[in-house]
Amino acid sequence: MSQAVEADPVTTAASRDRKTLIARAVTLLLALGLWFCPAPAGLQVDAWHLFALFAAAIAAVVIGAFPILTSSVLALAAAVLTGTIAAEDAYSGFGNGTILLIVVAFLVARAVVKCGLGERLGQLAVSLFGRSTLGLGYSVFLVDAVIAPAFPSNTARSGVLFPLVLSVAEAAGVRPGSEGRQRLGSFLMFCGIASLTVSSGLWFTAMAANPLGAEIAKGYGLEISFGSWLVASSVPTLAAMALLPYFLYKVVGPEVTATPEAPRAARAALQAMGPLRTAEKIVAATFVGMVVLWGAAAHLGLDSTAIAFLGLGALLASGVLTLGDIAKEGDVLATFIWFAVLFAMSGQLNKLGFMGYLGERLAGRLGGLSPLVAGIALVVAYVLLHYLFVSQTAHLLALFGVFLDVGVKLGVPVAPFAFLLLFATNFFSANTPQGSSANLLFAGSGFLSQGDLYRLGALTTAFNLAIYLLVGTPWLVLVSR
Amino acid sequence: MSQAVEADPVTTAASRDRKTLIARAVTLLLALGLWFCPAPAGLQVDAWHLFALFAAAIAAVVIGAFPILTSSVLALAAAVLTGTIAAEDAYSGFGNGTILLIVVAFLVARAVVKCGLGERLGQLAVSLFGRSTLGLGYSVFLVDAVIAPAFPSNTARSGVLFPLVLSVAEAAGVRPGSEGRQRLGSFLMFCGIASLTVSSGLWFTAMAANPLGAEIAKGYGLEISFGSWLVASSVPTLAAMALLPYFLYKVVGPEVTATPEAPRAARAALQAMGPLRTAEKIVAATFVGMVVLWGAAAHLGLDSTAIAFLGLGALLASGVLTLGDIAKEGDVLATFIWFAVLFAMSGQLNKLGFMGYLGERLAGRLGGLSPLVAGIALVVAYVLLHYLFVSQTAHLLALFGVFLDVGVKLGVPVAPFAFLLLFATNFFSANTPQGSSANLLFAGSGFLSQGDLYRLGALTTAFNLAIYLLVGTPWLVLVSR
Numbered sequence: 001m002s003q004a005v006e007a008d009p010v011t012t013a014a015s016r017d018r019k020t021l022i023a024r025a026v027t028l029l030l031a032l033g034l035w036f037c038p039a040p041a042g043l044q045v046d047a048w049h050l051f052a053l054f055a056a057a058i059a060a061v062v063i064g065a066f067p068i069l070t071s072s073v074l075a076l077a078a079a080v081l082t083g084t085i086a087a088e089d090a091y092s093g094f095g096n097g098t099i100l101l102i103v104v105a106f107l108v109a110r111a112v113v114k115c116g117l118g119e120r121l122g123q124l125a126v127s128l129f130g131r132s133t134l135g136l137g138y139s140v141f142l143v144d145a146v147i148a149p150a151f152p153s154n155t156a157r158s159g160v161l162f163p164l165v166l167s168v169a170e171a172a173g174v175r176p177g178s179e180g181r182q183r184l185g186s187f188l189m190f191c192g193i194a195s196l197t198v199s200s201g202l203w204f205t206a207m208a209a210n211p212l213g214a215e216i217a218k219g220y221g222l223e224i225s226f227g228s229w230l231v232a233s234s235v236p237t238l239a240a241m242a243l244l245p246y247f248l249y250k251v252v253g254p255e256v257t258a259t260p261e262a263p264r265a266a267r268a269a270l271q272a273m274g275p276l277r278t279a280e281k282i283v284a285a286t287f288v289g290m291v292v293l294w295g296a297a298a299h300l301g302l303d304s305t306a307i308a309f310l311g312l313g314a315l316l317a318s319g320v321l322t323l324g325d326i327a328k329e330g331d332v333l334a335t336f337i338w339f340a341v342l343f344a345m346s347g348q349l350n351k352l353g354f355m356g357y358l359g360e361r362l363a364g365r366l367g368g369l370s371p372l373v374a375g376i377a378l379v380v381a382y383v384l385l386h387y388l389f390v391s392q393t394a395h396l397l398a399l400f401g402v403f404l405d406v407g408v409k410l411g412v413p414v415a416p417f418a419f420l421l422l423f424a425t426n427f428f429s430a431n432t433p434q435g436s437s438a439n440l441l442f443a444g445s446g447f448l449s450q451g452d453l454y455r456l457g458a459l460t461t462a463f464n465l466a467i468y469l470l471v472g473t474p475w476l477v478l479v480s481r
Numbered sequence: 482m483s484q485a486v487e488a489d490p491v492t493t494a495a496s497r498d499r500k501t502l503i504a505r506a507v508t509l510l511l512a513l514g515l516w517f518c519p520a521p522a523g524l525q526v527d528a529w530h531l532f533a534l535f536a537a538a539i540a541a542v543v544i545g546a547f548p549i550l551t552s553s554v555l556a557l558a559a560a561v562l563t564g565t566i567a568a569e570d571a572y573s574g575f576g577n578g579t580i581l582l583i584v585v586a587f588l589v590a591r592a593v594v595k596c597g598l599g600e601r602l603g604q605l606a607v608s609l610f611g612r613s614t615l616g617l618g619y620s621v622f623l624v625d626a627v628i629a630p631a632f633p634s635n636t637a638r639s640g641v642l643f644p645l646v647l648s649v650a651e652a653a654g655v656r657p658g659s660e661g662r663q664r665l666g667s668f669l670m671f672c673g674i675a676s677l678t679v680s681s682g683l684w685f686t687a688m689a690a691n692p693l694g695a696e697i698a699k700g701y702g703l704e705i706s707f708g709s710w711l712v713a714s715s716v717p718t719l720a721a722m723a724l725l726p727y728f729l730y731k732v733v734g735p736e737v738t739a740t741p742e743a744p745r746a747a748r749a750a751l752q753a754m755g756p757l758r759t760a761e762k763i764v765a766a767t768f769v770g771m772v773v774l775w776g777a778a779a780h781l782g783l784d785s786t787a788i789a790f791l792g793l794g795a796l797l798a799s800g801v802l803t804l805g806d807i808a809k810e811g812d813v814l815a816t817f818i819w820f821a822v823l824f825a826m827s828g829q830l831n832k833l834g835f836m837g838y839l840g841e842r843l844a845g846r847l848g849g850l851s852p853l854v855a856g857i858a859l860v861v862a863y864v865l866l867h868y869l870f871v872s873q874t875a876h877l878l879a880l881f882g883v884f885l886d887v888g889v890k891l892g893v894p895v896a897p898f899a900f901l902l903l904f905a906t907n908f909f910s911a912n913t914p915q916g917s918s919a920n921l922l923f924a925g926s927g928f929l930s931q932g933d934l935y936r937l938g939a940l941t942t943a944f945n946l947a948i949y950l951l952v953g954t955p956w957l958v959l960v961s962r
Contacts, residue, residue: 069797073797088576091578092576095574095577097568303561307558309561317555323815331807331808
């Protein structure tokens with residue numbers, strides 16, 4: 001991020017080390033402090049001990065003591081070695097079909113980038129919609145929305161979207177720091193961040209946390225499928241998609257409003273790409289097949305994860321994806337590990353009665369409010385708390401179950417409330433640059449200052465919150481009864 | 482492998498493609514042929530269908546139709562989508578503690594290579610034992626045996642051992658193709674391959690298939706721990722370690738027998754390395770801690786996998802291992818996937834009664850033989866069948882359970898028989914260059930022709946088989962009652 005370079009790097013590194021050490025000491029004190037605190041009346045000792053480890057693990061990530069992988073692995077080891085949870089329960093997340101779906105889909109998404117299909121779709125959209133700055137903004141949202149259902153990792157999708165936005169910006173004559181078109185660059189780059197907040201909310205399979213949240217919601221009697229998610233998300237999300245580019249256009253105020261050259265550049269790029277290559281055809285066919293099967297999964301009684309495995313197998317067998325490609329995906333393994341660990345710990349916390357206990361206490365405090373006011377207050381609080389998190393999934397794992405529980409206890413109808421929280425889990429990612437790893441490429445592009453990022457992030461999040469509450473609430477109450 | 486370069490590469494590639502296509506057609510025909518064959522009387526249809534998929538998946542790897550990842554992923558998708566096995570059973574391998582132990586240990590082993598501790602231990606051994614060619618051979622076996630318990634991947638260990646053997650060979654003045662010292666190079670390189678066959682057998686945690694086999698043996702009432710494995714393996718394996726270098730020395734007949742310069746070169750290399758670096762100390766302390774805890778795990782009621790997670794967490798927290806290192810370990814993810822998939826399928830095959838059925842049939846055919854003769858015949862057959870396999874673990878998964886079952890039905894005592902098969906699973910790796918991925922670095926070094934590899938491989942395997950049967954059988958009968 002080009003704005004931070006001014007400080008002396010040695011001093012910065014030393015103060016970072018000191019800050020990390022302090023953060024680690026705080027984490028240790030927190031873990032020990034909670035652990036040795038007597039468990040509140042009505043709560044099992046194991047539940048309290050697991051909460052101490054889980055809270056310390058999440059706090060460690062929030063305050064920068066450890067990366068999420070280190071934190072979760074240490075918490076897991078502590079939880080099992082102290083006998084707080086049984087080993088087989090601690091490892092159960094690794095065998096969870098929903099988590100495996102995400103792992104496999106990460107690998108499958110690699111093929112879209114590799115074969116060039118992602119870039120082709122991007123250029124196609126620009127060639128059709130890129131005549132004006134506003135049109136370019138809409139084309140970013142459109143491309144993202146179209147490719148999203150096949151990308152359960154919004155981070156992976158940002159890897160496809162960013163080169164497109166960058167090439168669109170470059171086609172429009174924008175360079176970081178260049179005079180006269182700086183705000184055009186900021187607009188396009190923030191469209192990328194903002195688009196991911198809503199494209200991820202539109203489709204069940206467009207973001208890793210969605211099926212994970214659905215799995216948690218299942219515990220409250222809400223069954224969410226690919227189809228029912230789409231119905232619930234469609235109206236508020238399409239409203240947000242329709243209004244967000246215009247909103248950002250007005251807030252940022254790009255210097256240039258017409259880009260008549262962009263469609264031509266895109267057509268030239270498409271021309272240079274030539275006809276669909278065999279690899280692109282194979283990937284396209286595989287994805288269409290997977291999306292069709294995912295859509296029909298509920299009716300035909302097919303397992304979604306097995307469909308993803310079939311797609312992975314097809315791409316490997318065709319040679320589009322090679323063992324060499326998989327060998328580069330060690331970060332998928334890291335994600336798999338911390339994800340599975342935190343998922344299992346969160347699940348055990350719930351199973352041991354902690355969520356219910358916390359829910360009852362919080363519900364007691366919000367007791368006097370009507371379900372509508374309580375629900376809205378909870379959604380707003382849930383969104384604001386994301387300032388403390390660096391991962392959408394960690395936030396979901398830590399708080400979604402608790403908030404859902406409190407809402408249900410206060411009489412908020414479970415289906416609309418769960419969906420609002422799940423959509424919020426997608427759109428709160430924009431509020432800070434570190435709010436989602438999907439932001440990082442855009443935030444580091446050099447087109448957006450730290451100030452821009454926090455200001456536009458807060459505005460975008462507030463805008464989304466307003467739309468989902470105002471448009472989403474009545475729609476959800478209507479369709480999810 | 483330098484010996485194969487003579488052929489026209491285009492023709493070779495084309496004929497390889499044709500061979501792959503034929504192999505895939507054969508795999509498909511095999512799968513469909515078995516699937517639509519009526520299930521033999523006394524066997525559930527699901528068990529027969531799963532056998533069709535499992536056999537086709539293993540056959541596909543053996544005949545080169547697909548790599549093991551592709552094959553297992555396709556078999557899994559077919560098994561779940563056809564309803565042959567339930568999704569949760571199919572994914573259960575991912576949550577298995579034993580498999581997770583291997584995954585974590587793969588990552589932890591990376592730190593030994595990265596920090597330079599592996600090379601230091603190697604140079605130390607050479608400085609002590611490297612005065613003669615035979616001494617150099619023994620030093621390879623010694624280093625390997627000492628580092629082995631911390632390396633559950635013999636492939637990962639080969640990555641530490643190979644640079645050592647190569648630098649020893651170079652210190653002794655050997656280059657591929659150079660006149661006068663060619664057989665010295667062959668001797669040292671084959672010592673690497675042969676050493677891995679026995680070091681892997683010595684320690685429970687020295688080879689991924691060992692705990693996996695122990696998990697399968699548990700189903701026959703045999704509980705294997707770190708300690709009981711070591712007792713069982715010690716006498717026959719130390720006998721093999723003591724005799725193998727001398728045996729290979731006599732068979733290969735190196736031109737040079739004295740290498741007085743090697744200890745000095747090693748001391749110079751150690752000098753150049755300087756004192757133990759902080760990273761090496763951290764890794765050494767972590768490994769000692771892990772090995773101590775693993776040794777005490779049974780007594781203290783600690784979970785071995787959680788100990789491995791603790792070690793991983795410590796290495797990540799100390800910064801010896803970084804997220805960037807993990808990001809390069811995508812092949813660990815690939816191994817995790819195929820391993821977990823085949824493990825679960827093999828387990829389900831057993832659960833559905835297939836192994837028992839096959840065991841009864843085979844037992845019927847070997848019916849007249851005494852338990853001793855039957856046991857020996859089964860071990861010899863098990864070893865010979867490895868000519869068909871390119872993976873030790875795939876062999877174990879496919880045949881260990883079946884052979885164990887047959888032996889038990891014929892009255893062979895389960896403990897000595899299971900251990901002999903498990904040791905064989907380690908030592909049969911030498912019989913072909915592709916018999917284990919741990920061979921590949923040595924086989925590709927240019928010091929060994931294809932002829933050497935098959936001839937020395939067959940001799941080493943026969944030698945090991947003789948030692949384990951003659952020395953191991955009475956020892957195992959003595960200690961495993």
